[in-house]
Amino acid sequence: MNRQMNHPPVFELEKKAGCRYMLVTTVAKRARQIMLSKPTGDVKPVAQAIDELYNDELTVKYPAEYFQPSEK
Numbered sequence: 001m002n003r004q005m006n007h008p009p010v011f012e013l014e015k016k017a018g019c020r021y022m023l024v025t026t027v028a029k030r031a032r033q034i035m036l037s038k039p040t041g042d043v044k045p046v047a048q049a050i051d052e053l054y055n056d057e058l059t060v061k062y063p064a065e066y067f068q069p070s071e072k
Helices: 012-018 021-037 046-052
Strands: none
Touching: 012 021, 012 046, 021 046
16 A cells, blocks of 8 residues: 555544544554564554544543542
């Protein structure tokens, strides 16, 4: 596959993740799992994790603290 720097576009990935922080965190965690579980071949783990997120094979799970109301 011929990869371009902005394929898939970051704004589309950000919509799937909800925010840029969760995008980076989710992709990094999945890339680490890929590195530890199986040989990567010619596709790098980060690229594979991004493809999984883009193709809806990877979902973003928010921590429980994210949904608790903040105290003021």
